[in-house]
Amino acid sequence: MTIVEIKHTVKGSYSSQDVIFLLKDLSEVRMERSTEERERAIQQGVHYSEMLPVEYEPTDEYLQLFYRSLKENKQRVALAAGVVAEQILEKKGRQTVLCSLARAGTPIGVLIKRYILFKYNVDLPHYSISIIRDRGIDRNALHYIERNHPGLSLMFIDGWTGKGAITQELIKALTSYNRLFKTEHSSELAVLADPGYCSSLYGTREDFIIPSACLNSTISGLVSRSVLNTQWINPDEFHGAKYYEELKAKDLSNYYVDTISQEFPEIKPLVEARLTEIKQNFTPPSWEGLASIKRIQEQFDIEDINLVKPGVGETTRVLLRRIPWKILINPSSEQDLAHILMLAEDRNVTVEEFSDMAYACCGIIKPLEKKR
Incomplete structure (x- = not known):
């Protein structure tokens, strides 16, 4: 199979x-x-990956919340990243390619x-590739990684x-891919936070x-988020995305990863203790979050599970x-959800307390026929 040349890919603002x-x-x-327009199209059957939303440009007040959140949570994020990195090395070893799911x-x-x-002092290759709900993973991207x-x-x-x-989706996609191409890739997904178990x-x-x-x-x-639309993408090409050069002056991508990375020396002594704690209290995936969603579906009479979006x-x-x-808010977490409450107020969205869920909060998308 002929793979699209790497020179035709999105560059992004991160260093290569x-x-x-x-x-x-x-x-x-x-x-x-x-x-x-996009919401109506999605609920009428157009797949979300065939179009993009207009990029939200945050207000100064919202950006201040982001900076505050980063200041308060940078060490927490760094520690979680270090813990995941250690588990990856322990499980996969140093002959590993990191494949982030865009975006x-x-x-x-x-x-x-970076951790x-x-x-x-091991520099693992790292790619960002597309996976799309109900459409699967980008097989051409996997072919490219395998070849290189x-x-x-x-x-x-x-x-x-x-x-x-x-x-x-990853499990389904890799099962199909392995069968078709006689490979043995694991579908295990490493995440920073797993509130859904x-x-x-x-x-x-x-x-x-x-x-x-x-x-x-x-x-x-x-x-942008990834796109899969045959109007612009041929079968032998990668899934697509846009690069928003016009937002360059507002880009915080490198500032964010630099800020978190600077915490690595501080959290390094804490990683081993957290790893031990995770191993001692480890339970396999129970899909507890899905049980929460089903309770929400029943209580709020929501037919389509895709309209329920749990977690921060x-x-x-x-x-x-x-x-x-x-927007459903778990009362025990309300003090950590300032940006959620601000956005809900800005958009005049009803906020309700709901404690019977595994998450700090949950967003429910408005069904077209439901009155507000």
């Missing part, structure tokens, strides 16, 4: 030493739709790569788990605010990119 995006550059294509996984993959370089790193193991990385849709390789199972979830492209190398990261996305109907 941090990550290489295996995504076709669609920067010149106009495919953004307004939030309302939320990308800054986390950068941090893990391994900092601690062990023969014999190496692959380790897939994402930011967090919600209800486990991407975890399930969907992963066995995680930094924490607490549903805390990962600062990179607060923003979109300006925290992810100025790269997914709730943030709902408020930034979709049309929210309600």
Whole structure:
């Protein structure tokens, strides 16, 4: 199979030493739709990956919340990244390629790569590739990695788990890929936070605010979410994405990973203790989060599970990119959800307390037929 040349891929604003995006550059294509137009299209059956939302540009007040969140959580994020990095090395060894799932996984993959370089002076290759719910993983990206790193193991990385849709998609996609191409890639997914109890390789199972979830492209190398639309992408090409050069002055991608990376010397002595704690208290994935979602579906009479987006990261996305109907807040976590509450107020979205869930919060997308 002929693979698209690497020169035609999105470059992003990260250094190529941090990550290489295996995504076709669609920067010149106009495919953004307004939030309302996109929501209607999705709920009428158009796949979300065929178009992009208009990039949210945060207010100064919201940015201040991001900076505050980063200041308060930078050591927590660094520790979780170090814990995941150690588990990856223990499980996979040094002959491993880091494969971040675009785009939320990308800054986390950068941090893990940097931690391994900092601690062990081992420079693992790191790519950002696309996986799309109901469409699978980018097989051409996997072919490219296999061709350029023969014999190496692959380790897939994402930011967090919600209800486990991407975890399930990865399992399904790799099972099919391995059968078709006679490979033996593991579908295990490493995440910084696993509040959905969907992963066995995680930094924490607490549903805390990962600062990179607060923003979109300006925290992810100025790269859009991935696109799979046959209008612009041929079968032998990578999935696509846009590079938002016009947002260059507002880009915080490198500032974010630099700030977290500077915490590595501080958290280095803490990593071993946290690893021991995780191993002692380890339980295999129970999909506890999915049980929470089913309770929410029943209580709020929601037919489509895809309209329920649990966890801090997914709730943030709902408020930034979709049309929210309600935001559920776990009272025990309210003090950590200032950015969620601010966005909900800005968008005039109802906030309700709901404690019977594994998450700090949950966003519910407005069904087209449901009255607000």
